[in-house]
Amino acid sequence: MRTSLIALALGALLVGVAQGQDKAADQKRADAAAQKDGKLEDAVLELQKAAEAVPASAVFQSNLAYAYDRQGRIDDALAAYRKVLELDPANAIARNNLANLYSKKGLYEDAVREFEDVLQRDPANATARTNLENATRSKAIAQERQDQIAVALKGAAATPNDPRAAYEAARVYARLGDADNAFVWLTNALDLGYDRIEYLRVDPSLTSLKTDPRFMKLLEERRPQR
Numbered sequence: 001m002r003t004s005l006i007a008l009a010l011g012a013l014l015v016g017v018a019q020g021q022d023k024a025a026d027q028k029r030a031d032a033a034a035q036k037d038g039k040l041e042d043a044v045l046e047l048q049k050a051a052e053a054v055p056a057s058a059v060f061q062s063n064l065a066y067a068y069d070r071q072g073r074i075d076d077a078l079a080a081y082r083k084v085l086e087l088d089p090a091n092a093i094a095r096n097n098l099a100n101l102y103s104k105k106g107l108y109e110d111a112v113r114e115f116e117d118v119l120q121r122d123p124a125n126a127t128a129r130t131n132l133e134n135a136t137r138s139k140a141i142a143q144e145r146q147d148q149i150a151v152a153l154k155g156a157a158a159t160p161n162d163p164r165a166a167y168e169a170a171r172v173y174a175r176l177g178d179a180d181n182a183f184v185w186l187t188n189a190l191d192l193g194y195d196r197i198e199y200l201r202v203d204p205s206l207t208s209l210k211t212d213p214r215f216m217k218l219l220e221e222r223r224p225q226r
Contacts, residue, residue: 044071051080058088065094069101077101092118096128099135108139148172156185163194171205182206183214190222197222 044067051060065080081098084091099114115132118125152172156165170185186200186209197219200206209215 040067040070043067056087058084058091058094061087062091062094065097069097074101074105078105090121092122092125092128096125096131099128099131103131103135103138106142108135108142111135112139145176148176161192163189163192166192167194171203174206174209177208179209179212179214182209183212183218186218190218195224197224 044064047060047064047067051057051064054060061080061084065077065084068074068077068080078098078101081094081101084094085098088094095114095118099111099118102108102111102114112132112135115128115135118128119132122128149172152169156162156169159165166185166189170182170189173179173182173185186206200215200219201210206215
């Protein structure tokens with residue numbers, strides 16, 4: 001039974017390891033194969049045992065990493081791919097998959113480093129080149145986001161009693177799609193005395209908040225009493 005499950009695991013998961021994780025169609029095919037007869041969990045368990053029994057096997061580690069990824073166990077997948085690269089530093093597919101997971105977690109510095117390593121070893125690798133471009137772009141966007149937040153928070157810290165500074169921080173977070181922090185700073189602005197309640201309804205910077213139930217609740221709570 002164990003041998004058959006390992007075979008199932010390898011047969012189901014090698015598709016993803018061989019072709020990488022950048023194509024949705026390949027992922028769907030691998031998922032469908034791995035879930036055949038409800039054996040994915042059993043296959044993962046057998047791959048874990050196989051990887052422990054043969055710790056020098058990059059093949060078992062690669063399949064285990066891919067299986068973890070399909071289960072949404074990203075941290076476990078990262079650890080398994082790192083183990084693959086300890087065993088086989090030149091494994092471009094494992095390094096590319098590792099970098100993709102870094103990107104998925106927003107660790108763009110790490111992703112860029114790994115994609116660059118793949119390209120340094122194989123300059124003709126078109127997949128790694130495209131992924132590097134995407135990761136570099138995402139890194140720049142993330143840095144710009146952090147810069148905007150830093151400026152807004154610096155302004156709020158410099159004038160902690162100024163409702164306008166708190167309101168500007170709320171607007172920045174809202175534009176970036178961070179509703180929770182936007183509401184924190186919007187509430188803070190109102191507590192500090194920001195009184196242009198009706199402007200909140202039309203401020204384009206707050207558009208992302210207007211479908212959130214907390215927005216109307218806040219307006220009703222802060223509406224001037226007549």
